[in-house]
Amino acid sequence: MGGAILVAVSGPHADEWCELLRTHAPGRDIRQWPNNVGNPADVTCACVWRMPRGLLAGFPNLKAIIALSAGVDHLLADPALPDVPIARIIHRDLTMRMIEYIVLHVLMHHRRQRRYDAQQRQRVWKPHDQPPASDVSVGIMGLGVIGTEAAKVLVQIGFKVAGWSRTAKKVNGIGNFHGANGLDEFLARTEILVCVLPATPETDGILNLRLFRRLKRDGAAGGAFLINAARGQLQVDADIAAALEEGVLAGATLDVFPTEPLTPESPLWSHPAVTITPHNAGDISPRALIRDVIAQIERLESGLTLHHLVDRGAGY
């Protein structure tokens, strides 16, 4: 067996991760940041979510970091991050939760549900034109693990689906655009834009007014819609508000924000065409993920390469 395992998790799941590790990985020395770290030299593996910057630099014998999340921007933003392998979560449970969220909100915009909600409050009985999904173009920014699986379900429902990625991809029934050169064409055919890109220096602030103006507004969807289920750093909140005012966007679903929680002053809270959720599109379930995390710890203990390694150069 290896050294001690550090759990450095900000937020509500910290105790649950520790309890699950103690139950499912008996005999391991589990240390919980901040109160039970012990001698930092004992720690060889860190399981983390949004730990403070600089924290991991204090563990001289760290051999690997397991991000308890799909996104690793919270780690890579740490200039003092030790140079050890980083693994992230790729798991059916998380992917399915993200698919649910993406499909729910694509359909919500497609079926004009916000309009019917408003009408209901006023006791108005008034149907609106409803195009079939096959007339509507959905564009997914980020055709990775989550984007690809969500795209497949949207294709099954009948939408015209394309994705945008860094490198070229080939997925049956899903159009692919890639790189800076492919972005214009991708946006020009997209009415409902879903973002599941990682937060990297290249994607920072990419969801801005200039980009929204390039979306297709005259299609069957009745305007352009944004769904950001990725990271808040990707979006410019003021530009979303401006795009909604100008009619460049007809609606938006936002799960993430540059500052979380979203401040009470934000005009987005009360905008009639905006749906807000508290960064739980893909709510992490420690119970569902624990076996995979333990399998990673066992690989580390056996001297094997971890699964789902992050490419530090690419930033995700």
Ligand code: NDP
């Ligand atoms: P993946 O790494 O599997 O996929 C990322 C995709 O983004 C890839 O297709 C990649 O291209 C593409 N990409 C990366 N950089 C660029 C770029 N500069 N230009 C164009 N495309 C780019 O990630 P996942 O699908 O597992 O997760 C995606 C993100 O979703 C996570 O990073 C996380 O931030 C977010 N997320 C949010 C959750 C929430 O609750 N809100 C929950 C889970 C995840 P290529 O294929 O060429 O490498």
Ligand code: OXD
């Ligand atoms: C993730 C998240 O990246 O929950 O997994 O945001």
